[in-house]
Amino acid sequence: MTRLIIAGGGLAGGLCALAMARKRPEVELVVVEQGERFGGNHTWSFFDNDVPTDRRGVLDGIEAHHWPEHTVRFPHRRRTIALGYNSIRSAALDAALRRALRLEQYRLGQRIAEVTPRSVTLEGGERIEGDAMLDTRGPGPMLGIELGWQKFVGRTYRFQKAHGVSAPVIMDATVEQIDGYRFIYQLPLSDTELLIEDTYYSASPLLDEAVLGERVDQVAAAIGAADIIEEEKGVLPVVMDGDVETLWKGEPLVRLGLRGGFFQPTTSYSLPDAVANAALLAEQRDLSAEALFALFRSRAARLWRERSFFRLLNRMLFRAAEPAESYRVLEHFYRLPPPVIGRFYSSGLTAFDKVRILSGRPPVPIGRALAALRSKAA
Template identity: 45%
Template sequence: MTGRMIDMTIVGGGLAGGLAALAVHRAHPELRLALFEAGETLGGNHRWSWFASDLDTLGKDLLEQFRKVEWNDGYEVAFPAHSRRLGSSYRSLASHDFDAALRRALPANTIRTRSRVAELLPDGITLESGEHIPARVVVDCRDFLPTPHLRGGWQIFMGRLLRTPEAHAVPRPIVMDADVRQHDAYRFVYTLPLGAHDLFIEDTYYADRPLLDRNALSGRIDRYCERRGWQGEIVGGETGILPVITGGDFAAYRRSLGPPGVVRTGARGGFTHPLTSYTLPFAVANALALAREARLPGEQVAAIFERRARRHWAAMRFYRRLGRMLFDAAAPAERYRVFERFYRLREPLVERFYAGNPTLGDKLRILSGRPPVPVPAAIRALLGKGSPLVHERS
């Protein structure tokens, strides 16, 4: 590929990069694309889930390419003082199905795994091997990196895929079971019945520090499964640490990513839900936007996405404020009360909240009534800066 100009190079074969490649190819099959991923497979080892209401018709059409698990009978949440079943349809996509679908849909030689990129410039990329690939448009879709420019906390999780010898009889997803010991963080367990004998169980924490203790989390999943009466063979799993962004200097963060002229999207570009760390709805929207602009010169596409990033940052301000109250106004063991109160609100509001599209009325309703955190602490949290999103040195 050295020396041959291509139309678009996409760096990072995760959710944002894979969907971008698919959307551009579907809209412009004549364009020459290249998708570079440092790992061995696209998507790594992950599971992405979302509510059907998170996506519009075009977004749902883009995801039709992928084999996924669908639940149309609602989902459940549980807290110490409140439990509820909601009616929203839910979806989940595993990374191995993501990888398989993209390999079927994209032209031969588009995907290059085990290809780590050393340098991204507006006119091309250079791999660690020294190979240079000129490109009209360069798109950076790599994962988020810790940064002193942004502030907040962390979402830490360990997931386990359990295969039970007998049918487990879990009828629908349990998206949030916070009726568990909190362990100095907002803790909940997330369970997906992927099949009659397959359960995906994930232990999740909204924590101040980005520390993942595998032994401790594995033991807690063991005890949770014992309590629920679930037994079986562990056939897979995942772990992760995601940012929960509560503030910072977004312009400085974007400048720190590299030279102008490169299209920056995905989690590294700042396109996440600040409070839930969801990325799928934004990855879908950005993939479709990239497809609409794919014929433009790279610098013009980069400028369009710079504006999209700034608009997204502004639109997510409400969530960042909620995040500051969660991390800086509530004692760690009491943080669950914020979500417990939220899940008493009307279901359409809950749907819009997760999709990142709350109305003014939704915001007023969320903030009205008796607050789940002390008012003086909430005021201090809103006036404070929060902690930088950097990993601690051991």
């Protein structure tokens, strides 16, 4: 019998486990996660287009929020866009996995000390072997990749009265611009519950949780009296340049999720790729370590090539504009019609979309924009 070991029960590993448990019950599974529950502490969001209907089945059984439209606000542009938005919380992934997996199919609270293409060794010394090991332990060091950072602190508040936010606010950049491109993100989880995040596209990965937490509290206080019911934070890579091969160097390990470079380079959203990879995995007849390594390594390389345009936009965002003026790049982008915005988020831009994104009066000084377009490593 084939045996698959999944190292890490986060987003990528959790979705692979769900897809395999449903579609390939004949395959033995062991998911090893260091936390006491699956998925950590995140709110994972995605636009309707990001997950095509033929792959939606991977998310079946995971409780999700859905909104038919979303809003953006900039100093000179405000728009409500008829592009649906969805969110899944870690607790929902945890609940779905506990329902779908049998007790012998997962090990929680177990830290992995070492991995090989076919095994994991736990910190206590126990070795678990299989036909293939999927390394889904979140981002590795990303050495050799040139990065900026998307960092944020988010708090979910329960208000005493209805907060009045009806649709997700994906970017509200009307706030003071500090430490790069800054915006507030709001997700109305119910009439009285609202997730508010203070987000920065910054050249520095340093996150001052206390300061950002206070700024989020100020946004909440302007809405009304509220209690904090959850908090999350993130420092996510925004790739400007480099080669995905550097993430796949060394031992031939199957790397999925952020570890394998499977994310949208501008937003760092990895849920759409995690869904696609889980669906692809469950279709494979040959689940040997060699076959899966060849499949996912070449897929990572192809997606990386296809997404070079996003790295170019990131260079414009980080280098072409003065940090306090970076918001203009996004404000300019948001003049475009909803289908182009949708294809941007789902990494499905056409050649004509790319021309449209770059056309019009440049929102940044032309000399610096050209330098950013031409530049590779700084």
